[in-house]
Amino acid sequence: MTATPATPTTPPSLDPVGGTxxxxxxxxxxxPGLRALDGVDLVLDPGELVVLLGPSGCGKTTALRCLAGxxxxxxxxxxxxxxxxxxxxxxxRDLGMVFQQYSxxxxxxxxxxxxxxxxxxxxxxxxxRRRSQESLDxxxxxxxxxxxxxxxxxxxxxxxxxxxxxxxxxxxxxxxEPLSALDAKVRAGLRDEIxxxxxELGITTLFVTHDQEEALAVADRVAVMxxxxxxxxxxPEELYSxxxxxxxxxxxxxxxxxxxxxxxxxxxxxxxxxxxxxxNVPDGEVTAFVRPEDVILGPEGESASVLTSSFLGxxxxxxxxxxxxxxxxxxxxxxxxxxxxxxxxVRLTLRDHAVVVEKR
Amino acid sequence: MRTQIAxxxxxxxxxxxxxxxxxxxxxxxxxxxxxxxxxxxxxxxGHWTAIFDPENERTxxxxxxxxxxxxxxxxxxxxxxxxxLVPTMVLVKLRLPRLERPLExxxxxxxxxxxxVLVVGxxxxxxxxxxxxxANAWTLSxxxxxxxxxxAYRAIQANLISVDVVTLAEAARTLGAGWGTVIARVIVxxxxxxxxxxxxxxxxVVLGEYTIASLLNRINLQTAVVQVSRSDPxxxxxxxxxxxxxxxxxxxILGRSSRPSRRPS
Numbered sequence: 355m356t357a358t359p360a361t362p363t364t365p366p367s368l369d370p371v372g373g374t375x376x377x378x379x380x381x382x383x384x385x386p387g388l389r390a391l392d393g394v395d396l397v398l399d400p401g402e403l404v405v406l407l408g409p410s411g412c413g414k415t416t417a418l419r420c421l422a423g424x425x426x427x428x429x430x431x432x433x434x435x436x437x438x439x440x441x442x443x444x445x446x447r448d449l450g451m452v453f454q455q456y457s458x459x460x461x462x463x464x465x466x467x468x469x470x471x472x473x474x475x476x477x478x479x480x481x482x483r484r485r486s487q488e489s490l491d492x493x494x495x496x497x498x499x500x501x502x503x504x505x506x507x508x509x510x511x512x513x514x515x516x517x518x519x520x521x522x523x524x525x526x527x528x529x530x531e532p533l534s535a536l537d538a539k540v541r542a543g544l545r546d547e548i549x550x551x552x553x554e555l556g557i558t559t560l561f562v563t564h565d566q567e568e569a570l571a572v573a574d575r576v577a578v579m580x581x582x583x584x585x586x587x588x589x590p591e592e593l594y595s596x597x598x599x600x601x602x603x604x605x606x607x608x609x610x611x612x613x614x615x616x617x618x619x620x621x622x623x624x625x626x627x628x629x630x631x632x633x634n635v636p637d638g639e640v641t642a643f644v645r646p647e648d649v650i651l652g653p654e655g656e657s658a659s660v661l662t663s664s665f666l667g668x669x670x671x672x673x674x675x676x677x678x679x680x681x682x683x684x685x686x687x688x689x690x691x692x693x694x695x696x697x698x699x700v701r702l703t704l705r706d707h708a709v710v711v712e713k714r
Numbered sequence: 715m716r717t718q719i720a721x722x723x724x725x726x727x728x729x730x731x732x733x734x735x736x737x738x739x740x741x742x743x744x745x746x747x748x749x750x751x752x753x754x755x756x757x758x759x760g761h762w763t764a765i766f767d768p769e770n771e772r773t774x775x776x777x778x779x780x781x782x783x784x785x786x787x788x789x790x791x792x793x794x795x796x797x798x799l800v801p802t803m804v805l806v807k808l809r810l811p812r813l814e815r816p817l818e819x820x821x822x823x824x825x826x827x828x829x830x831v832l833v834v835g836x837x838x839x840x841x842x843x844x845x846x847x848x849a850n851a852w853t854l855s856x857x858x859x860x861x862x863x864x865x866a867y868r869a870i871q872a873n874l875i876s877v878d879v880v881t882l883a884e885a886a887r888t889l890g891a892g893w894g895t896v897i898a899r900v901i902v903x904x905x906x907x908x909x910x911x912x913x914x915x916x917x918x919v920v921l922g923e924y925t926i927a928s929l930l931n932r933i934n935l936q937t938a939v940v941q942v943s944r945s946d947p948x949x950x951x952x953x954x955x956x957x958x959x960x961x962x963x964x965x966x967i968l969g970r971s972s973r974p975s976r977r978p979s
Contacts, residue, residue: 424884444887455878457885461903474890518889528888 373400373558374435374525376421381430383416383582390416392582393430398526401556403549404587405569408579409605414562415454415530417579421560422528423447434525445474447526450519450557454531456511458503464490464514465499471522489521490514492551509540516548520555527552527559533568545572566606570594578602594645596631600712603643610649610684614642614711621711624676625655626704630711640711646671646687648705651694655703658684663694674700741958748952761948773946777953780938783851787934788920790855792913795866798859800909803870804901808883821867824860829925832857840930851932861926862919866912873908914965921957 376398383391390413398404406414419425421432423444431440439447450471458467468486477485490496493513503511512532519527529548533541549572552559563569569576570590577587578601586598597603604611614623616637621630623642630642656676661683663672672686672694684702694700721729749757764770765777799821806813824832836857847853879901886900902909924936935957943950 422884422888424887444884445890445892447888448890449888451885451888453881453885455881457878457881459882459886459900459904460877461906470886470891471889474895515885522889 373402373556375400375433376526376558376560377433378417378421379431379433381417381420381432382428383413383420383425384428390582391420391427394579394582394584396577396584396587398558398560400558402574403552403559403561403572405561405563405573405576406579407563407566407569407576407605409564412579413582414564414579416582418528418530418560418562421526422449422451448522448524449526449528450522450524451528451530452512452515452519452532454534456503456508456515456535458506458511458514458518460503462502463499464495464501464503464506467503467514468499468518468521471518475522485521486517489517492520493517493547507540508536509544512536512544513547516551520551520557525558527557529559529561531563532561534563534565541568548572570606576606578605580605596708597643597710598632600632600641600643600710603710608646608685608687610644610646612642612644612682612684613678613680613714614640616640616711621709623709624649624702624704626706628704628706629708631708632710635711635713639714641714643710643712644704645707646685648707648709649684649686650703650705651686651688651692651700652703653701655701658700658702660694660696660698660700662696665690670694674702676702741955744951744955748948748955750948762952765949765952774942774949776933777938777942777949780933780935781953781957783933784921784935786852787855787858788917790852791858791862791920792916794855794859795862795912795916796909799863799866799870799912800902800905801897803867803874804879804897804905807874807879818867818871821863823864825864829861830929832860833926833929836926837930849932851927851934854927854930854932854934857926857930858916858920858923861923862912862916865915865919869911869915870905870908873905873911877904879904917964918961921961 378394378396381391381394382389392413394413394417396404396417406417408414416425420427423439423442427440431438433439434447458464459470462470465483465486468489469482472482472485487496487499490499493516495510495513495517498506498510498514503514506514512535515532532548533544536544545568548561561569561572570593573590575587575589576593578585578593580601586593586602588596593602593606597606603609612623614621616630616635616639618637619630619633620627621640621642623644651672651674656678658674658676661673661675663670668690669687670690670692672688674684674686676682676684686702746757748761749759751758751760765774802817806817840853840857843853843856882900882904883896886896891900921935923934924940927934927937928940935953939950939953942953
């Protein structure tokens with residue numbers, strides 16, 4: 355069975371916007387009794403799509419709202435195209451933004467919604483109508499101009515919101531969890547559509563999400579936030595394979611937390627000794643963060659019993675319980691052909707791949 | 715199995731009929747009374763035509779003055795109420811949400827104060843008002859704005875809750891709109907239902923207000939009706955009926971115009 359494409363087969367295009375460099379320098383945002391941003395430094399290169407990823411309350415939406423001018427920064431500065439816009443009101447920052455909540459103006463038609471930004475810029479009516487139609491065509495809703503927001507599905511509303519944000523050819527596109535209100539299938543389709551349009555237009559984009567799969571799928575780079583700070587920024591591959599902290603290792607991708615012993619930059623886990631990625635932990639008992647694909651089911655290592663084994667298409671995921679005092683459970687990803695049965699006795703060891711550790 | 719939450723069509727019909735009859739009986743009784751030809755039975759339009767007869771102009775002058783004053787009061791009160799309340803509520807919602815509770819308290823306060831107490835407090839204020847604006851009837855609007863605040867606040871607040879004005883305002887701001895445009899082109903059109911409801915209820919309150927006008931010696935519809943009822947009860951009933959009909963007509967017109975626009979772009 356094939357999924358129905360969410361976008362037209364030959365989508366029309368707007369002229370490329372061209373990217374703008376965006377920089378947050380030491381941005382601090384304080385609310386009464388709360389430091390939401392604690393010195394955020396972030397650079398978005400022209401045309402780049404950066405995702406701010408983190409759990410609820412980590413400050414990612416606050417960072418985006420500061421960039422939009424919807425929140426005043428307490429300290430630090432924000433630069434768009436090397437211009438300090440920290441004191442510039444939202445309506446003069448030349449941004450496009452799509453919100454988490456449905457934000458179409460209910461009293462206006464789809465076309466009038468898309469035209470709104472152009473109207474604010476006093477674009478002549480004919481040009482306004484033509485550009486709005488192009489923008490709607492770009493998101494595959496060219497035929498829906500006369501409808502009202504309540505006559506559209508959630509996915510369609512967010513696509514109109516995207517068309518509305520892009521029609522003014524803004525310098526920066528801000529996406530504040532635009533897919534979180536949508537169901538899984540629509541979310542995946544629109545996610546790919548956003549990425550296609552962003553790449554086509556070359557617009558510098560900041561995308562906020564708490565969904566790591568979404569982040570890894572669309573981003574040029576991902577900035578992982580925790581407690582108002584950026585813990586690590588890098589490509590999805592870098593974040594996954596070389597996390598710099600237990601938080602990043604635990605938040606991005608599946609991770610096993612296994613007991614180990616650290617000594618002089620090497621950690622012994624499951625009978626194997628591998629190097630560590632973070633060197634700020636003193637020698638002694640530690641918890642190692644190990645990816646499921648770095649655990650090997652083999653003839654050597656710690657003995658364990660298989661609990662469950664699931665077929666996931668291109669791979670198989672097996673849960674095993676170690677024969678250690680706390681009976682920790684380990685997730686292992688391995689070849690589909692390597693079938694394991696519940697109750698089967700196995701041995702586990704690690705590939706030679708550096709891991710993150712934290713003091714136990 | 716589907717759970718039925720809404721009442722059945724029959725139940726709705728019965729409830730509507732009972733309520734309709736309860737409302738209709740006094741209105742029909744008033745109409746019947748106004749059409750009576752005399753004590754010996756028979757009906758005609760004599761009392762209705764007499765009111766509009768130029769010969770009786772002097773007799774009913776006060777009544778017409780009361781009607782005019784009440785209509786002016788209704789318009790001024792609605793305008794003042796909307797100018798005062800809508801920007802304040804929008805500002806509090808968008809920029810000062812911590813003031814929502816105090817604002818609600820202030821707006822609901824007049825409903826707890828009896829009109830007679832309100833007049834005692836307003837009397838010295840009106841001696842100052844009279845110095846600046848004269849003793850014209852329309853100045854009663856200042857007091858009436860206070861009187862309608864609780865009802866108008868509730869009507870607008872219900873609309874404000876149902877529309878995510880914060881997100882709409884932020885969306886408009888990111889699209890380049892200044893605050894004036896945000897309020898005029900985005901917020902107000904989406905508060906139209908609440909504003910119309912507030913206006914309708916304000917007009918109803920103003921048309922039915924007697925105590926304040928009477929105690930401050932101003933002439934409005936109700937004081938004039940009470941005055942004329944002493945000499946001509948038929949005229950009083952006819953004007954009461956006309957006021958009701960006007961209220962219904964207003965509700966009907968406002969109800970229709972408050973429907974969301976469906977015009978093609």
